[in-house]
Amino acid sequence: METKEQFSRRGFLKTTGVVLSLFAAATHVQSAIAGTAEGDPPPVKRDPAQLKRLLDEMDAKGYQFWSVPRKDGEFLHLLVKATRARNVLELGTSHGFSAIWMGLGLEEAGGRLTTIEIDRERYDLARKHVSEAGLSQRVTCIKGDAHVEVAKLEGPFDFVFMDADKEGQMDYFKKLFPKKLVPGGILSAHNAIGQANSMKDYLEMIRKHPNFDTVTLSVTMDDGFCLSYRHRIS
Numbered sequence: 001m002e003t004k005e006q007f008s009r010r011g012f013l014k015t016t017g018v019v020l021s022l023f024a025a026a027t028h029v030q031s032a033i034a035g036t037a038e039g040d041p042p043p044v045k046r047d048p049a050q051l052k053r054l055l056d057e058m059d060a061k062g063y064q065f066w067s068v069p070r071k072d073g074e075f076l077h078l079l080v081k082a083t084r085a086r087n088v089l090e091l092g093t094s095h096g097f098s099a100i101w102m103g104l105g106l107e108e109a110g111g112r113l114t115t116i117e118i119d120r121e122r123y124d125l126a127r128k129h130v131s132e133a134g135l136s137q138r139v140t141c142i143k144g145d146a147h148v149e150v151a152k153l154e155g156p157f158d159f160v161f162m163d164a165d166k167e168g169q170m171d172y173f174k175k176l177f178p179k180k181l182v183p184g185g186i187l188s189a190h191n192a193i194g195q196a197n198s199m200k201d202y203l204e205m206i207r208k209h210p211n212f213d214t215v216t217l218s219v220t221m222d223d224g225f226c227l228s229y230r231h232r233i234s
């Protein structure tokens with residue numbers, strides 16, 4: 001069992017190369033659902049100072065709302081942009097911090113995010129924050145149990161951020177793969193280091209799945225992501 005410190009030093013270096021390959025794979029082959037879609041919301045002109053204020057306020061309350069650390073939000077933003085994701089799904093919105101980072105990432109290439117939250121208060125707050133970020137056209141918030149709601153969504157998605165109940169990852173995977181995740185798509189599970197025990201079944205399965213390349217990485221050198229790339233050719 002690796003300690004966090006060991007992971008920080010060795011794991012980061014080891015995964016960096018694999019992540020770069022993962023980026024390359026995801027960006028060099030044209031996405032199955034890439035291209036400008038009709039009816040795509042145009043990028044919104046927003047006041048950078050106002051957006052920074054909103055993100056700072058949300059970040060300050062991150063602990064209360066279990067939201068991703070800012071660095072992880074920035075990483076999700078970069079991932080969404082770099083993979084030119086166009087149909088993104090988030091499980092577990094909370095107050096909308098990660099949703100806003102990903103939504104902003106979608107502004108460059110176009111695309112939409114659907115995010116699901118079970119708690120009424122957090123859902124209401126997320127909608128308010130998404131609106132304040134000027135992302136209401138791009139981000140659809142759904143109030144409900146993601147285990148139920150995912151089954152109702154058509155997809156397919158090219159980027160999925162799984163950040164709801166950690167014990168539910170395996171069920172989410174079964175609901176998404178193969179039909180609702182495009183070949184070339186990415187599954188990203190948060191807290192894959194800090195809460196690895198809660199998603200042990202999922203982590204063990206996805207790491208040896210023949211249709212995926214999987215890496216675990218940390219941006220904060222603390223907790224992190226399990227990132228899985230679905231092969232285009234199986």
Ligand SMILES: C[S@@+](CC[C@H](N)C(=O)[O-])C[C@H]1O[C@@H](n2cnc3c(N)ncnc32)[C@H](O)[C@@H]1O
Binds near residue numbers: 066091094097099144
């Ligand atoms: C870790 S927080 C999400 C943080 C958010 N992604 C962010 O970074 O701003 C997990 C959220 O998932 C929600 N959740 C838990 N189980 C859920 C379920 N079955 N369906 C939808 N949401 C769920 C919780 O209410 C909580 O708000």
